[in-house]
Amino acid sequence: MPNLSSDRNGIQAVLWDFGGVFTTSPFAAFADYEAERGLPKDFIRTINATNADRNAWARMERNEVSTEEFGDLFETESRAAGHAINGSEILPLLSGRLQPEMVVALRIVAKAYKTACLTNNMRTGHGPSMSRDADKAAQIAKVMEIFDQVIESSQTGIRKPEPEFYRIACKKLAVEPAQAVFLDDLGVNLKPAKAMGMTTIKVTSAAQALDDLEAVLGISLRATNLR
Secondary structure (H helix, E strand, O other), X not given: OOOOOOOOOOXXXXXXXXXXXOEOOHHHHHHHHHHHHOOOOOHHHHHHHOOOOOOHHHHHHOOOOOHHHHHHXXXXXXXXXXXXXXXXXXXXXXXXXXXXXXXXXXXXXXXXXXXXXXXXXXXXXXXXXXXXXXXXXXXXXXXXXXXXXXXXXXXXXXXXXXXHHHHHHHHHHOOOHHHEEEEEOOHHHHHHHHHHOOEEEEOOOHHHHHHHHHHHHOOOOOHHHOO
C-alpha cells in the first residue's frame, strides 16, 4: 500500500473499472460486428440490458455458467429478439486496445492513493483481461500488478452494480465509500457507488476521465509527472 496523501476531499482510494477505462470500449467492437452483419444498431447491448441481473451475460460474469452454456443461452436470448447470435462470437469482442495514458495515470495515482480494479469479467481468454491474444494479455497482466486489489466478478460470484461488490472493494482497501473515487464507463455501475457515498466519474474518453480525476484529486496525471 502507498503512503497516503492528505487530500482536500478526504479521498484515500481510487477504484477503476477496466474495460472501457484502461482499454477501448467493447461497444465500438459491438457496433462494427452489428454493421458487418446487418444487425440493428445497439442490438448486442440491448440483449445484455434485458433481464440484466439474470440473463446469460450476468450469469457468466458471476461464473454460474460455462463458456459453452453462455454461447447457447445468448443465442436463445438473441433469437427471441429477432437475430440469433451464438455467444461464442461475442466473447472475442470484449478485449479492447490498451490506453497507455490511463496506465500512466494509474502509476501516478498509485504513488499516493490506494487503488483497486473492479471488473465484471468472465473466465474466458487469459486472466482478468479475457483476452484471447497471449501478448495482449501479458501487457494487461503488468497493469493489473499495479493495483493494490483486483476484484473480479468471476471470482467473487458478485458483479457490478450489486452493492456488495463495492463493499468488498472498500473492505479490502480498508476505506469508507466516502473516501473513494470510482471510474466506470457505465452509468448503471456508478449509481450504487454514488448512493454509497463514493465520488463517481463516468468515463467517455481517456482525456475526459483524466481531466475529471485531476479535478477531484488536485494533481496532474499526465506523463510529464511520471518520474
